Amino acid sequence: VPVAIMISGRGSNMAALVEASRAPDFPAEIVLVLSNRPDAKGLETASAAGIATEVIDYRGKGSRKAFEEGASSAIERSGAEIICLAGFMRLLSPGFVERWHDRLINIHPSLLPAFPGLNTHERALEAGVKITGCTVHFVRAEMDNGPIIVQAAVPVSHKDTAETLAKRVLAVEHRVYPLALRLVATGRARLVGDRVFIDEDVT
Ligand code: GRF
Numbered sequence: 001v002p003v004a005i006m007i008s009g010r011g012s013n014m015a016a017l018v019e020a021s022r023a024p025d026f027p028a029e030i031v032l033v034l035s036n037r038p039d040a041k042g043l044e045t046a047s048a049a050g051i052a053t054e055v056i057d058y059r060g061k062g063s064r065k066a067f068e069e070g071a072s073s074a075i076e077r078s079g080a081e082i083i084c085l086a087g088f089m090r091l092l093s094p095g096f097v098e099r100w101h102d103r104l105i106n107i108h109p110s111l112l113p114a115f116p117g118l119n120t121h122e123r124a125l126e127a128g129v130k131i132t133g134c135t136v137h138f139v140r141a142e143m144d145n146g147p148i149i150v151q152a153a154v155p156v157s158h159k160d161t162a163e164t165l166a167k168r169v170l171a172v173e174h175r176v177y178p179l180a181l182r183l184v185a186t187g188r189a190r191l192v193g194d195r196v197f198i199d200e201d202v203t
Pocket of ligand 1: 010013087107173
């Protein structure tokens, strides 16, 4: 299955997906990495890996429509059937989400529905939770919301700072995102109403 990845920055989750997709039995191929920022570090990583990249750079007020039209047509041209958001920091309109309904997935560094939005790790530490983690989910119009595909837990230590916690969660993200994409690309993550059923155990 051809897949596009949308990034805004470092792109380490994108790199993990690209790496996983190299395995001969992986059911998805990364055909495009799209960034809304020309300075996203991940663009260099993607090019170095031989993946086509595209920058759709419209900023400021009233730019959302132009951005989303540009993004949707680039993705359609690439032939991608699934979009993975990976550190993509721009809000997407309900129109865009509708257009890619059930084909658009995101990773978030918390155990949703806890701590949606920004500064996740700071807020997890403030709340004093002893377990956090990451979530891959289908995207719905509301931010960091939607049917959960896979989650993984990460224990929190009293010694953690937002930085140390982010680092440990990120390492887990890099394992979980390829697993979730595998489930979606093979059709084993099946939407039943607002919940995802996994057809078969895969590890
Ligand atoms: C990740 O923690 C991701 O979950 C969050 O932003 C970070 C992006 O990192 N949405 P990277 O660009 O994938 O390295």
